[in-house]
Amino acid sequence: MATTVPETIRSSATAGERLLFSTLKDYLPDDFIVYYEPEIQGKRPDFVIIGPDLGLVVLEVKDYLKNSILTVNNDEWTIFSTAQEQATVKSPLLQARQYMFHIMNRLQKDSNLINLEGKYRSQLKFPCGHGVVFTRMQQKDFVENQLYNVMEPNMMFARDEIDPEREAFSEANLMEKLLNMFTVPYRLREPLSYDDINAIRYHLFPEVRISAEFKPIAPHQDRILLSLHDIKTMDLHQENLAKQLGDKNRLIRGVAGSGKTLILASRAKMLSRQHPDWKILILCYNVSLAQNIRQMMEHMFEEQADLFDFVDENKEKNNVEVFNFHAWLYNKLRIKPQDIPSIVEKLKNKEAILPQYDAILIDEGQDFEAEWFTLVSNLLNPETKSLLLVEDRAQEIYKRKRSYVQDTGLDFRGRSKVLSINYRNTAQIVKFAWDFYQKNSALKNKVVEKDFQGEIIAPKSTRRKGPDPAIIQASSFKHEIRQVSKIIHRLHKEKQVPYDEMLILYRVKNSKSTNYIQTIQNKLADEGIPYYWLTQNRDSKNNFQKNDGKLKISTIESSKGLDFQAVFIVNVDNMPFALEDDVEREVSLLYIAMTRAQNYLSISYSGESEFTQYFEKVKEERLLGEEPKQSRFSK
Incomplete structure (x- = not known):
């Protein structure tokens, strides 16, 4: 079964389009992608099919009857x-051909997608084809209407070739026909790679872009070519969700690392493109996450609408505001949290005027108070009702009591999506973190099951592998930080992990006997490791720049929504924190901390606590079990 974008076809599509959509989805291979009416730089072909051993094919769909063609x-x-x-209309084959050339012209400007030598020099390294689907005509009708005089048989489908209910239909014929919809017969010697297909998606659909590294622009045969590497895009599930959220109120519940924030930011960008006159607001709880989203949005809007337009005249207008909730209260509404109930009452009685937003998107919804939702929903344009809530209750560290229906006046039944796949962490980190959560959380019995709509979503990992998380026990905090700094050096020199892709997380700044932050700073300074104390004060949070070449030091709370290649959680013997009555909150905090790590995770301690006892047992089980196939990065 092929992947379709969107997942389902719109209800207003023609009967023929719905039939073709269903057939392509059900009968093409799993690694094919079928786009229905994608917008590609102002053009909207009916279908674009991308396949590793196919290349790219554009299909134009016509519901003509045989008697309607003169x-x-x-x-x-x-x-x-x-x-x-x-x-009088344009020939449908000519229409499909023009769409194909429109796509080819974009892709041929990327040096990674063309042949730089050989017989097909300067041409795309994969074939692009085009054809027409006549959903209400049989093959015999093509003869009667003399269509074979203007179109080759291999360039068009008849009804009986796309309808599985017809005797003439066959899966093999469908595939064979697609493989021959090329003006010049061409077969791929090697299938398109995952990176090739990602590059095609990156260029054709700006909304899926996350990042890419630009190589120097290179001239080639009187042309300027763009060259990218390390391209990162949304995966197809995330792309589908961002594009198909629909209007009105929506709820996304997802595990850590499932791309919730990315989908939220992409959704905001899409709304901005579709409605440049809208006033759009993104809210979250965390100051550093707000700064991270702000930078993400600025990057999205700074990027040229057309990567190949080297004279940048196409920057889009940024009509998206990003705030953490309390900064929004103070800076935009000029009110304090304790004023919210009275302000809400005044709004209901039309005794107060506050800014109104056409769309509001809320990240970290699990951390919002009920009255915050009530205030926000009162400032939402009642005509649009465009409210997107994103949450993960496994990361809930502020025990909020809420009912979305009651708090917002909006019903989310049938308007929610669950994201269970963790894309951020390696399989080893996902299992390590989830094992800890299941063993220590009182909410483990509230996990979503197949036929039960629970509160907590169990994460599923991707196939991405990595080293086992390191568990380090030291005789003192100084020795602990010494070992951590050695790993930091090793990762930087041997694995080329940038310092700004490393994060040290702590639970408390100091105790009666130890100034933990000072010890960390002194050791990093001695080792010549540049660092930035993200949670030193409010200014340091507001001025946070991830890509500044410096290792980050942060509380666990302020790391929510962020991710780094390597994460070091130190002083775990201070968890559960002695002054914290709610152990459940401490479990969630440590789970949050562990799931910040993309590839490398280190847990370290120099004392004893309920949590360190758990990790000691894990170490014992590792020693008793088989040696991991991939050695831990702490060795």
């Missing part, structure tokens, strides 16, 4: 329109 030639056709009036 005359045909290579350029124009005379038909009876649906209003039974005679009309």
Whole structure:
């Protein structure tokens, strides 16, 4: 079964389009992607199919009856329109061909997608084809209407070739026909790689872009070519979700690392493109996450609408505001948290005027108070009702009591999506973190099951592998930080992990006997490791820049929503924190901390606590079990 974007076809699509959509989805291979009416730089072909051993094919769909076609030639056709009036239209094959060239012209400007030598020098390294699907005509009708005079048989599908209910239909014929929809017969010597397909998606659909590294622009045969590497895009599930959230109120519940924030930011960008006159607001709880989203949005809007337009005249207008909730209260509404109930009452009685937003997107919804939702929903344009909530209750560290229906006045039943796949962490980190959560959380019995809508979503990992998380026990905090700094050096020199892709997380700054922050700072300074104390004060949070070449030091709370290649959670013997009565909150905090790590995770301690006892047992089980196939990075 192929992947379709969107996952389902719109209800207003023609019967023929719905049939073709269903057939392509059900009968093409699993690694094929079928786009229905994608917008590609102002053009909207009916279908674009991308396959590793196919290349790219554009299909134009026509619901013509055999009696509605009067005359045909290579350029124009005379038909009876649906209003039974005679009309002259562009040849559907010419239309499909022009869409194909529109796509090719974009892709041929990327040096990674063309042949730089050989017989097909300067041409795309994969074939691009085009064809027409006549959903209400049989093959015999093509003869009667003399369509074979203007179109090759391999360039068009008839109804009986796309309808599984017809005797003439076969899966093999469907595939064979697609493989021959090329003006010049061409077969791929090697299938398109995952990176090749990602590059095609990156160029054709700006909304899926996350990041890419630009190589120097290179001239080639009188052309300027763009060259990218390390391209990162949303995966197809995330792309589908961002594009198909629909209007009105929506709820996304996802595990840590499932791309919730990315989908939220992409959704905001799409709304901005579709409605440049809208006033759009993104809210979250965490100051550093707000700064991270702000930078993400700024990057999205700074990027040229057309990567190949080297004279940048196409920057889009940024009509998206990003705030953490309390900064929004103080800076935009000029009120304090304790004023919210009275302000809400005044708004209901139309005794107060506050800014209104056409769309509001809320990250970290699990950390919002009920009255915050009430305030926000009162400032939402009642005509649009465009409210997106994103949450993960496994990361809930502030025990909020809420009912979304009651708090917002909006019903989310049938308007929610669950994201269970963790893309951020390696399989080893996902298992390590989830094992800890299940063993120590009182909410483990509230996990979502197949037929039970629970509160906590169990994460599923991708196939990405990595080293086992390190568990380090030291005789003192100084020795602990010494070992951590050695690993930091090793990762930086041997694994080329940038310092700004490393994060040290702590639970408390100091105790009666030890100034933990000072010890960390002194050791990093001695080792010549540049660092930035993200949670030193409010200014340091507001001025946070991830890509500044410096290792980050942060509380666990302020790391929510962030991710780094390597994460070091130190002083775990201070967890559960002695002054914290709610052990459940401490479990969630440590789970949050562990799931910040993309590839490398280190847990270290120099004392004893309920949590360190758990990790000691894990170490014992590792020693008793088989030696891991991939050695831990702490060795």
